Amino acid sequence: MIRSWGLAVETAANGEEALEKLRVPVDVLVTDLMMPRMDGFELLKRLRTQGDAPPAIVLTAFGNIETAVRTTLDLDAFWFLEKPIQPAALKVLIERAAQHGRLIHETERLQRRLVYQGVLVDLVGGCPAMQQIFSVIRQVAPSKAAVLITGESGTGKELAAAAIHHLSPRRDSPFIAINCAALPETLMESELFGHERGAFTGAVERRAGCFELAQNGTLLLDELAEMPIGTQAKLLRVLEDSRVRRLGGEKEVAVDVRVIAATNKDPEEALRKNQLREDLFYRLNVFHIQLPPLRERLADLPLLTEALINALNRKHDTRVVDVHPEVLEQFKRYSWPGNVREMRNVLERALIVAGEGTITLRHLPRDFGLPPGNRPAQPAPSESDGLRIPVGTTVGDAEKALIQFTLRHTRNNKTRAAGILGISDKTLLNKLKEYSAAKPDVPSAKNNGE
Numbered sequence: 447m448i449r450s451w452g453l454a455v456e457t458a459a460n461g462e463e464a465l466e467k468l469r470v471p472v473d474v475l476v477t478d479l480m481m482p483r484m485d486g487f488e489l490l491k492r493l494r495t496q497g498d499a500p501p502a503i504v505l506t507a508f509g510n511i512e513t514a515v516r517t518t519l520d521l522d523a524f525w526f527l528e529k530p531i532q533p534a535a536l537k538v539l540i541e542r543a544a545q546h547g548r549l550i551h552e553t554e555r556l557q558r559r560l561v562y563q564g565v566l567v568d569l570v571g572g573c574p575a576m577q578q579i580f581s582v583i584r585q586v587a588p589s590k591a592a593v594l595i596t597g598e599s600g601t602g603k604e605l606a607a608a609a610i611h612h613l614s615p616r617r618d619s620p621f622i623a624i625n626c627a628a629l630p631e632t633l634m635e636s637e638l639f640g641h642e643r644g645a646f647t648g649a650v651e652r653r654a655g656c657f658e659l660a661q662n663g664t665l666l667l668d669e670l671a672e673m674p675i676g677t678q679a680k681l682l683r684v685l686e687d688s689r690v691r692r693l694g695g696e697k698e699v700a701v702d703v704r705v706i707a708a709t710n711k712d713p714e715e716a717l718r719k720n721q722l723r724e725d726l727f728y729r730l731n732v733f734h735i736q737l738p739p740l741r742e743r744l745a746d747l748p749l750l751t752e753a754l755i756n757a758l759n760r761k762h763d764t765r766v767v768d769v770h771p772e773v774l775e776q777f778k779r780y781s782w783p784g785n786v787r788e789m790r791n792v793l794e795r796a797l798i799v800a801g802e803g804t805i806t807l808r809h810l811p812r813d814f815g816l817p818p819g820n821r822p823a824q825p826a827p828s829e830s831d832g833l834r835i836p837v838g839t840t841v842g843d844a845e846k847a848l849i850q851f852t853l854r855h856t857r858n859n860k861t862r863a864a865g866i867l868g869i870s871d872k873t874l875l876n877k878l879k880e881y882s883a884a885k886p887d888v889p890s891a892k893n894n895g896e
Contacts, residue, residue, distance in 0.1 A: 448476075451537055461489035468493065468500075474524075474543045475502040476536075490523060494615075501543035501550075503527060503536070522615060564746070567609035569602060570753045573743045579606070579735055586733045587613035592685075594670075594730050595708040597737030600787030603708040604668060606735060611664040616704060619663030622656050627672035634677050636693055639684070645694025657690045657701045670707040670730070671716040678723045685729055705730065740782040740789065747777050754790050755805075758797050763861050765802040769793075772807055780815045798865040801856055846881055849874070 448455050456472065458464035461484025464477065475493075479486040486504055493499035501524040511528065518526050524543040527536060564572030566580045586593055587610045595603045604623055611621045629637055636646075640655030656665055667673070673681070684690050685705060689698040707730045709716065716722040740746075751774065755766055769777075773796075782788055796809040835844050849867065856862040864874040 447533060448536075448540070451540075453540070460484055461486065461492075464489055465492055472500050473547055474540050475500045476540070477502060477504060479504050479506040479526075494522065501547045503539050503543055505529060505531065564749050565753070567612045568605045569609050570750050571743060571746050572749050573745045575738045575743060576746065579737065582733065582735055583609050584613060586610060588615065590704055591732040592704070592730045593706045593733045593735060594713070594727075595706065595735045595737065596713060597708075597710065598739050598785055599710045600785030601737040601739060602786055603710075603737060604666060606737060607664070607666040607706045607708060610706060611704075614664070614704070616663050620660050621664050621666070622660040623666040623668055624656050625668045627669035631674045631677075634674060635680065638677070638681065639690045639692055640695075641693035642695045645692070649694070652692070655690065655692065657684060657703055658699060660701075660703045662702050664704045664706060667705065667707045669709055671709045671711045671713075671721045675720065675723060678726050682723065682726045682729060685726075740785040744778050747774060750786065750789065751777070751793065754793050755797065758790075758794050762794075762798055762865060763859065764797055764800075766797045766800055766805060767803060769796075769805040770807065773805055773810065776807065776810070776815060798862055801859065801862055845877075849877055849881075 456467055456470075458467050460481045461477075464475075465484070468475070477486040477489055481489075484492075490499060490502055490504075493502075499522075504518060504523050504526040506526055507529050511526075515526065518524075524546060525539055527539060564570060564576070566583060569576070569580070569583075571577070571579070583606065593607070593610060595606050597603055607623070608621060611617060624637060626634065636649075636653070636655065638655050638657060640653050640658055641649050643649055643652050667681075684701070687698075688702065689700050691698045709722075711721070713722060713727060713731070717724055717727060751769055755768070758764070759766055777789070784791070792810065792814065793805070795811065796805045800806075800809045835847060839847070849863070852863045852866055853860070856866070860874055860878075861871055864871045867874065
């Protein structure tokens with residue numbers, strides 16, 4: 447029947463025979479659920495473990511519908527079809543499954559191409575160190591293995607974790623990140639494991655923890671070495687048993703969560719200082735990814751600059767094209783103690799000030815590149831700065847003059863103006879409404895050169 451549709455067909459009498467024949471790739475797998483020697487569930491499980499499962503259509507009898515649904519969901523089969531088979535329905539499913547498989551292969555091809563060009567999901571880097579990290583991420587992503595990501599603050603540890611999640615079979619499930627350094631010890635266990643109503647003062651209702659929220663997905667434990675030692679012991683038990691018990695609860699809840707840990711501390715030093723349990727460290731350190739600081743990958747600055755400008759243009763509705771070579775040279779001479787996070791902040795400020803065209807040295811902060819102790823004092827405002835506020839002007843009038851002057855500078859781009867002024871878009875709009883409603887109109891301050 448299928449051959450009559452112009453498709454090439456390879457048949458197998460049971461799951462074991464199919465496993466042998468599937469060493470040669472196929473576009474679509476159609477398998478019965480109940481088979482001798484190896485059933486359809488075990489066949490798909492084996493293929494998924496090997497990482498080369500084609501889109502699968504599961505055939506099932508009426509009494510096995512529940513099992514078929516579980517197979518479809520748990521083993522990521524494409525769909526199931528109840529017997530007796532309707533040829534038209536099977537043909538449509540085969541065509542859609544084949545199209546689904548082609549889309550997956552095309553996505554993987556584009557991902558490989560992006561990696562070659564220096565981009566992996568939201569990570570950017572063309573230097574050998576980053577390319578090696580990209581390779582490790584692609585290797586570990588399809589597995590369930592725990593990953594430990596280390597590196598200085600601002601190097602992109604959360605982006606690396608998100609890339610692993612995005613390239614994994616869990617990509618359609620939640621990615622939950624929790625910063626262990628940002629939570630007080632009294633709330634840490636509640637955030638991780640959840641709590642029942644009345645478990646402690648203020649627990650007015652049941653609350654699921656991060657493990658339950660990340661079910662079938664990925665949980666990032668950022669700044670792991672800041673987690674209290676007692677909580678680390680309870681975390682280890684959850685990792686070993688894949689079960690959590692909410693605070694104040696009596697029953698355990700099964701969880702299927704991939705855990706990725708990150709820290710800006712040297713793990714060996716954290717172990718010596720008893721900030722990190724040795725057994726937890728070895729449980730999480732199946733794969734170790736060490737992100738290099740920006741000062742050790744200065745060759746990536748042009749690529750990073752381009753990627754950040756593209757993202758920031760979308761955020762602020764600006765039209766900056768590039769940075770001047772002098773800016774790039776100054777970037778290369780700087781040590782970037784805050785790494786990529788600091789670079790993003792510097793570019794964001796410069797992009798808002800520039801608005802369009804090319805970012806030049808005058809768009810950078812005056813103290814850029816200088817250590818805090820060597821930064822010059824800010825000069826007193828002068829007429830060359832463009833705006834003069836006469837003595838005797840009230841605070842309200844001065845504020846209005848500054849807002850109007852900034853809007854003229856941004857050509858009435860309110861989002862950019864709000865960014866320069868350090869206020870929200872909503873605050874700026876409220877101020878403009880207030881000025882429009884005010885009678886008589888407040889005279890504006892003089893603008894030098896107008």
